[in-house]
Amino acid sequence: MAPTASPPTPPIAAPDVTGQVVGILGGTGPQGWGWRTGSPARDKQVIIGSRSAERAGKAAEELGLLQGLSNAETARAGDIVIVAVPWEGHGAVLEELRDDLAGELVIDSVNLWASTRRAPTPFVPRRTARPSRPRPSCPTPGSPRPSTTCRPYR
Template sequence: MTAPSEAIDPTTLTVGVLGGTGNQGQGLALRWAQAGIGVIVGSRAAERAENSAKEYREAAGVDHVRGADNATCAAEADVVIAAVPWESHAETLRGLVEPLKGKILVDCVVPIGFDKKGPYPLPVAEGSAAQQAEQILPESRVTAAFHNVSAVLLADLEQPSVDCDVLVLGDDREATDVVRALADAIPGVRGIYGGRLRNAYQVECLTANLIAINRRYKVHASIKITDLD
C-alpha cells in the first residue's frame, strides 16, 4: 500500500487484538467494531476471548466481532494489536513469530511500574516495548501506537468521540499509514506520524505522566499536537 492514511479504508481490514480482554484492548475493539471494522479478540483461552467478544458485540450493536486464542487471532487478522500486559509481552510475542510473519504489528504496551510515589516508566533492555517486539518479530512490520489514549474513554460508548491525537511510530511508512487510518476511524481521534520506531520509548513513558495527571485532576487526559491541519 502506498496511499496516505486518508485513502485507506480501514473497514476492509480485520484487526486482531492480542489482550483484547483487557482494558485497552477492550476499548480499541469496541471503537473499531462500532466503526464497521472486523475485530478478532485474542486471549490465551479461546473461551474467554469469545465471552468478551459476545459482550462487545452486544455493547456495539454489531456482529463482526469474534473471539479466538492468540495464535488464531494473529493468523487470521490483517493487522494485529499487542495490548497485553508488559509482564507477558515478550512471552506472548515469542509464541506468535510464525503467524505474525509479514503482518503489521501495532505495539501499544507500556512498561510501567507503580510505587508510593506513583507511576514511573520501567527500563527496557531493547530500548522500548516496541523495539523488543521488533527484535522478537524480525519478519513482521512492527509499529507503535495507542499508548496515550484513555482506555476508560475508549470503552465508554456513551461518549460519542475521544478527543486526542495518537502518535504512530515505525520505520515502514506504508504500515504507519495503515495504523494512522485505524486511529482516524475512531471518532475524535487523529493519527499522526511520530517518527521512527527508535523514538517509541518516550511515547511509552509519557503514559506515566498522563496517569499522574489523571490521578491529580480526576480526568482522563490525552495529548494533542498543535499546528497541524
Template sequence: MTTPTGAPGVPALPDSLASTTVAVLGGTGPQGRGLARRFAAAGLPVVLGSRSAERAQETAATLAEATGGQVSGADNADAAAAGDVVVVAVPWDGHAELLAALAPQLAGKVVVDCVNPLGFDKQGAYALPVEEGSAAQQAQGLLPDATVVGAFHNVSAVLLEDPEVDDLGTDVLVLGDVREATDLVQDLCGTIPGVRGVYGGRLRNAHQVEALTANLISVNRRYKAHAGIRVTDV
C-alpha cells in the same frame, strides 16, 4: 477516498482499511477491550485474542451486542493468524514471551504495539528500563518479519470502554520506521471518534511515549481525570 461501512450513523472507513480485519491480542483486558469496542463500532471486523479462547468468545459476544459490529473471539495464536493488522495490548510481563511464540503467525503483518513497561509502588507509576529501548523495539526484534508500529500508548481505557463518550478528544502518537505502516495506523486511529493519529518519529523514539503514560497516571490521580495528549499547530 473512503469506503462505506453500511452501518447507519457510522462514518465511512478510509480505503486503506477496506476489507481489513483487526486482531487485538489481550483483547479481554481493559485497553484491548476498549480499542476493540471502538474499532467494531467503526465498522471494522475485530477478532479478540486471549489466553483463553472461551473468555475471548464471551467478551466478543458482549461487544458485538453492544456495538452492532462484527466481533469474534479466539486464543491469541488464532487471533494473530486471523488479523490483517494486529494490536498488542497485553501486560508487559508477558509481552516478550507471547510475541516470540507468535512470530510465525505475525510474519508479514503490521503489528501495533501499545504496551507500556511500567512499575508501581507507593509513590505511583514509573517507567521500567527495557534492554531493547522500548516495548515497541523489543517487539520488532522478536518479529523480524513483521512491521511494528507503536501507538495507542496514552489513550484512557476508561474512556475507550465508556459507550457514553462519543468524543475522546485526544491525539495518538504513532511511531515506526515504514511510512506506509505508520500512515495505515494513523488511519486506524482516526476510526475512533475524537482521535487523531500524529506521526511521532521512528521506533527508536517509542521509549519516551511509553514512559509518558506514567506521567498521565499521576495527572489522573491528582485531578481525578482521564487525561490524554494533544499536539498543537499540526
C-alpha cells in the same frame, strides 16, 4: 531577491483499511479494553484474542464483535494485529507468535506502565550498571601532552 515560499506539502493519504479484520492480542485484558471498545471496533470487523479462547468468545459476543479466539488464532486471522498484552508477558507472547505474525501489519501498543491500585504509573527499570566516567581525550599526534593517560575505546 526575496526567497520564494515552497508549496505546502500535501497530507499523506492513509491506506484504505475498509473491510480488513483487526485482531487484538490480549483483547480481554485491561490494555485491550480501549482497543476493543474504541474506534477499531466501530465497524465490527474485530477479533478479540486471549490466552483463553472461551473468555475471548464471551467478550466478543457481549460487544457484538466478529469473534473471540486464542491469541495464536487471532494473529493468523487478523489483517491488522494490535498487541495489547501486559508488559510482563509481552516478550513471551511475541516470541510464541513470531511465525503467526510474520508478514502481518502489527501495531504494538504495549508500554512500560505499571498497574497500581491507585492509578497507572510509569515503570522505571532498576539501574543495573553504573554510568562510566568519560575517558580523557587522546592527544593528537605531535601534541605536548603525553599519551600515557589515553586508552582507546574498544
